Amino acid sequence: MITLAKEADLDAVAAIEKQLFSRPWTKEHFHQALCNPAAKLWVFKDESETVCGYVCMYCSVDEGEITNVAVDPKFQRRGYAGALLEVAKQYIAESQLQRIILEVRVSNENAISLYRKMGFENLGIRKGFYEEPKEDAMIMAWENIRC
Numbered sequence: 001m002i003t004l005a006k007e008a009d010l011d012a013v014a015a016i017e018k019q020l021f022s023r024p025w026t027k028e029h030f031h032q033a034l035c036n037p038a039a040k041l042w043v044f045k046d047e048s049e050t051v052c053g054y055v056c057m058y059c060s061v062d063e064g065e066i067t068n069v070a071v072d073p074k075f076q077r078r079g080y081a082g083a084l085l086e087v088a089k090q091y092i093a094e095s096q097l098q099r100i101i102l103e104v105r106v107s108n109e110n111a112i113s114l115y116r117k118m119g120f121e122n123l124g125i126r127k128g129f130y131e132e133p134k135e136d137a138m139i140m141a142w143e144n145i146r147c
Contacts, residue, residue, distance in 0.1 A: 002087050005034055005041040005054065012051035013043065016072045022132040025068060030056070033067075040064075042087050044071070044080045055084040057091075057100070064092050066102040085118050092144050099144055103137035105130055115140050 005013065014027040033039040033056050044053040053071035057064045066088060071080045092100055103126060104111050120140040129137035 001046075002042050002044050002083060005030070005043045007031070007034065009043050009051050009054075010034065013041075013054045016051070016053065016070050017068065019073065020070050022130075033058070040088070040091060042084060044084055046075070052078075053080045053084055055081075055088055057088050059092075059095070059097060062098045064088065064097055064100045066100060069102075081114055082118060085114075089118070089142060089144075092142075097144060100142045102140055103129060104140060106136045106138050112138060112140075115142075118142065 010027050010030045013030050014025070017024040017030075030041065033041050036058070038060070039056065039058045041054060041056045043051050046052050051072075052075040054068065055066060056068040057066045059065075066085075069081060069084060071078075071084075088100060092098075100120075101123070102115070102120070104115065106112075106125065120142045123139040123141050126137040126139060128134055
């Protein structure tokens with residue numbers, strides 16, 4: 001089940017973030033997103049209400065930018081990340097925004113493959129975008145053709 005996150009979900013979201021990223025957002029970062037009307041933070045919960053994954057997106061005048069998307073390693077390879085991305089795409093379409101953009105490490109082949117499968121296309125490379133370790137980012141976008 002995918003819903004908008006609540007304050008009670010933030011400890012689990014931050015714990016997943018900490019497991020997966022070298023420079024993770026803190027609970028406070030996610031709290032700021034939760035309180036920001038321009039941001040959407042969705043969580044995927046299983047039948048026992050365990051937070052399995054999340055996606056965070058900030059929206060501007062005509063686009064959304066996915067800042068974080070992650071699934072707890074215990075729940076990966078079950079389609080949860082794809083389901084979360086579908087919710088973000090649906091929100092963009094319903095809001096009549098033009099596209100979603102995101103950055104992904106060029107070495108993250110699994111994520112890039114998923115994004116391509118979900119209709120995202122490579123727009124270019126940001127040199128040295130990531131730290132710890134230093135790495136380039138691929139900029140990807142999904143265009144809302146219903147605009």
